[in-house]
Amino acid sequence: MNNKLYGNLIFELSKEGRKGYSLPRNNYGDYTVPQAMRRAEDAALPECDELTVVRHYTNLSNNNFGVDTGFYPLGSCTMKYNPKINEEVAALPAFQNLHPLQPQPTTAGAQAVVALLEKALCALTGLAHFTFKPYAGAHGELTGLMTIDNYHRSRGDLQRKKVIVPDSAHGTNPASAAVCGLEIIEVKSTAEGLVDTADLRRIVDSEGSSIAAMMMTNPNTLGLFEVHIPEIARLIHDCGALMYYDGANLNPMLGVCRPGDMGFDVMHINLHKTFSTPHGGGGPGAGPVGVREGLQDFFPVVSPYHGNFAVLLRAYAYILSLGREHIREVGPLATLNANYIKESLKDVYQLPIEGLCCHEFVFDGLKDKLTGVTTMDVAKRLLDYGYHAPTIYFPLLFHESLMIEPTENESKETLDGFIAVMRKIAEEAQTDPDLVKSAPHTTPIGRVDDVEAAKHPVTTYRKAGGYEHV
């Protein structure tokens, strides 16, 4: 991209008096906003014609990488294909133009979608009720924990303020607990990467009456199925606490296992992962929370309406498209894809835990530790070859975590291409390590200086001194 306007901020393309809009005439007569109400100066927004704006954002989009661009093996994010029909459904004027406070009889279709999606999610999870208020996965976690907190409060069990999370858990779990006013107890993982049930028993024995819930994913963040889940659920229930399922890793369970049957009482689902609604560069998602019969009375009000309703439309369209017969193929195919990559690369990348994984798995960097090439370098070099990088440095159990999740939508050819490139990078690490360490080379920008950004934060055009030049 060599266009000289490329890379500008929209403010830098602005020229006084230019317009990118047209409005109807004001034929109401003389109604003017009184001076006393007014801001001193107009907001310093850009002034651009329509084509300039369209080109600017089109060019910006070219600087991005989406699932539609190429393979996106970002572990724990389930970057599956986002079908186009779902976008058309969400854009139907009959849903887009609905005000959330319209009288109920005028929104029957929208309410029907919510009810149908609830029924479908209940069938898929083995739980009894869902609330659609949470806007995202983290918001769902918070909502689920509030539900649990409300439940214990209703029983006068006010001392139950601790949540057990595995040490492999995603950072949102403890953060959500903290926002909910709860404390964290970390349970250790075994060398096999699973919850250490002996450690859990010790925690339950000493803290039992203060435990509100155990919060976990299954499969866990290593992509491993927690085979002791029935025992874990028994231990937790016996001490009067509830089981919370973080739905981040629900995808490989479609067609295989339902959280309700595993013994979970409360869960959230990331509709933008398992049910294929677009991630949108980091939202909007949706994090509906499901519960066992009886717990629905404890749902908190965490948003005014049905959460991100247009996301619900997409998720239901996806479920209908796959239907009863194909939705059960999702988990097995995602799992096969992950295992295929793992088995094809484990001779050159360090696989800390052998055995079958589910939808994702974690390498602990390159097998050859002498090259000095880190996980960060491998990730950046992948960008040169046209792949999105896997999730890196998470989970925290290993120093050089490289977490790969391919999803069910990727073909054998795509996986083979990725495997070949990963092998090539492993080879480059030995023959030309500097090439890898200085990657990426072909992207629009090189590695960025994080330290400069954090040390002297410049987060607006004004702070950057922009308006001084205008």
Added chain:
Amino acid sequence: MYKYFPHTEADLQAMLQKVGVAQIAGLYAQIPEAIRFRGDYDLPLAQSELEVRQLFERLGAQNRQLTCFAGMGVYDHYAPAAVASLLQRSEFLTSYTPYQAEISQGTLHYIFEYQSMMAELTGMDISNASMYDGTTAAAEAMMMAVAAGKKAGRVLVSGALNPKTLEVLRTYALHRGIDIETLPVRDGATSLADVRERLAEGGVAGVMVQQPNVYGIVEDFTGFAEACHAQKALLIIDSVAADLAVLKTPGEWGADIAVGDGQSLGIPMQFGGPYVGYMCCTEKLIRKMPGRIVGLTHDSRGQRAFVLTLQAREQHIRRQKATSNICSNQSLMALYVTIYLSLMGKQGLREAAELSYAGAHYLCDQLLATGRFALMYDKPFFNEFCVRYDGDTAALSRRFVDAGFLGGVPFGEGLLLAVTEKRTKEEIDNLVKTAAL
């Protein structure tokens, strides 16, 4: 075979062989049989794309699209066609959080623009990369004030706050152990005397007011910031984003935190979401701010570049000590707002707001002229106002619906009516005719 699954029988066999498992079912051999799901999901059979489309069209036909005079936090503004069109660029739509800056400059770049625009609109120093919606942004602001206030656990909120916001605040406050107190509404507005009196009792971390308030009234916050700061409390102003094109800004009122919903910046009403919450604050509070923040930096080749910054505040680094549990923002909706503001620009945003103001005042005058309506409070308003009807308000609302109007939102003993630039004089005249029947 299925359209989203590319695996042929030969592919499956080759892959299974590599994995060392004879059949797909063998991939889950480790799972205890007792918890395996062996049944059939209680779901419809797979629907063709045509059938999916038809089903949603049928469901959509069960809704009624009404000419909207409702507001109460959600407004029917118009967005230029280019906004929705650009939003479908799949490089934006199908990407994730911009962790890999080198291939995410598109997202990072527009978030920087978004932050810049929201800071200008609110008159504040900085903005984060967006929040879920206005109500959760308000809740985050409340928690931020309490965190900044060290030991203070009381938060005063205006009684003229949207009850939808208040309900969400109460939810968060209950679990967080924050003590919310509502300030009385005096003649449709928050009173400085009340604020001063409660502040003087001590222990107040923040005071939250709304502009325009739930009655649509434009409040005068003169002296609020001084009163708050004298007691080490933060002033939080929750504003309707679009109205800030014209109204005195939270920055001008001396607010420490500005929050609100960005839906009024042209985002479709879509039955409640997705919208976008915004949060702006003073430079001083930057490290207390929740959510993603994009900063300017340079790359290894010396080029200007953008990157997620100050991540030490966030959940993936700080875990339970993070400023919030929020991970994703509402990125695509922030893009929506950014493109909308780029097209409307300085002048267009102001003109749309002035047109809304004029329409609302025209409607109000026409309704008062029927002799059957009176303003709930005779105070300056912007594009929304609250009237009392001398008949049965519920019956009136039904009559509006029968005539194809969403004729406001019943609120207490009144009716809240809002007008945007999308409404025409003819529509207003017809609404008034229906009201006068």
